[in-house]
Amino acid sequence: MKIKAGIVGATGYAGAELVRLLSSHPEAEISAVSSVSFEGQKLSDVYPSYKFLNDMVCENQDAVFEKSDVIFAALPHGLSQELAEKCISSGKKFIDLGADFRLESEDEYTEWYGGTFLDKELHIQAAYGLPELFRDNIKGKSLIANPGCYTTCSPLAIAPAVKNGLVETKGIICDCKSGVTGAGRKPSQANHYPELNEGFHAYKVASHRHTPEIEQTLSKLSGSKVIVTFVPHLLPVNRGILATVYADIKDGVTFEEIRKAYEEFYKDEYFVRLLPDGMNADIHNIKYSNFCDISLHHDKRANKLVACSAIDNMVKGAAGQAIQNMNIIFGLDEKTGLEIVPPAF
Structure with a gap:
């Protein structure tokens, strides 16, 4: 039945x-x-x-x-x-x-x-x-x-690094871009076509309601309180979220160790696709699906991990x-x- x-x-x-x-x-x-x-x-x-x-x-x-x-x-x-x-x-x-x-x-x-x-x-x-x-x-x-959408893509991008203590939990930045369906079906001035089309802007900077939810998830993984800077942006597209999460790599940790930690963490997760080095997570490639694509990048000059994740915000x-x-x-x-x-x- x-x-x-x-x-x-x-x-x-x-x-x-x-x-x-x-x-x-x-x-x-x-x-x-x-x-x-x-x-x-x-x-x-x-x-x-x-x-x-x-x-x-x-x-x-x-x-x-x-x-x-x-x-x-x-x-x-x-x-x-x-x-x-x-x-x-x-x-x-x-x-x-x-x-x-x-x-x-x-x-x-x-x-x-x-x-x-x-x-x-x-x-x-x-x-x-x-x-x-x-x-x-x-x-x-x-x-x-x-x-929600931001609170899925942001934690998934950085979870293995936080869980394994490979990055500093102070100073994590979640820089996210969402399609307009995230605002819901009710019309507003912000999602009116002439206002939205060919534009791109941040909104609710460092004051979005999803902030404490992201922090709650990362704090559970870390075992200690995590404070993040979360800034959402509105893309002139219907669907998709791209989260770019920045974190300082701890002294003595190599990028290779981070990638191995991600591979181990997500090895049995069908809906998380960890992309190979050189590829970039892209909202185009996850549209209408339940996948989360993650790409990892190393800013060697600043010794930062840049983790990008892409999801369909409606799926x-x-x-x-x-x-x-x-x-x-x-x-x-x-x-x-x-x-x-x-x-x-």
């Missing part, structure tokens, strides 16, 4: 991507979808590309809850906690693509998101769903906090990773439904 998967917030970009990916999942079927903005309308009327492939009508949240074994919540922060509590108390699985369960510290959540933990015990139960780093903690869990940075987490908690092969070949051009 297939897993019945429901999607709350199915007409946002992340929700629509869940529909696209789950539609071809061999072990799951979409049981119901909901949308506040388009309730009562067909999903294919909102996204014509789904015509005759998925003509489900957008229902309310209660319908999704009743019909599903696992619920994906593709909602803005602050809207998932009550729904998660309802799901967990009823024995259902809940995968939150929003930020409500990502931060372990309520003080940090209040500082960066302006909210509080409604059920502290529920937050303790939540597993942070970055499989390549925290897989063992995800297995057997019912509540998954699915990481590995959102819906694809959520399905990868679903596969883990239901005991499926992680690749199930996600063996997507990126287009060559």
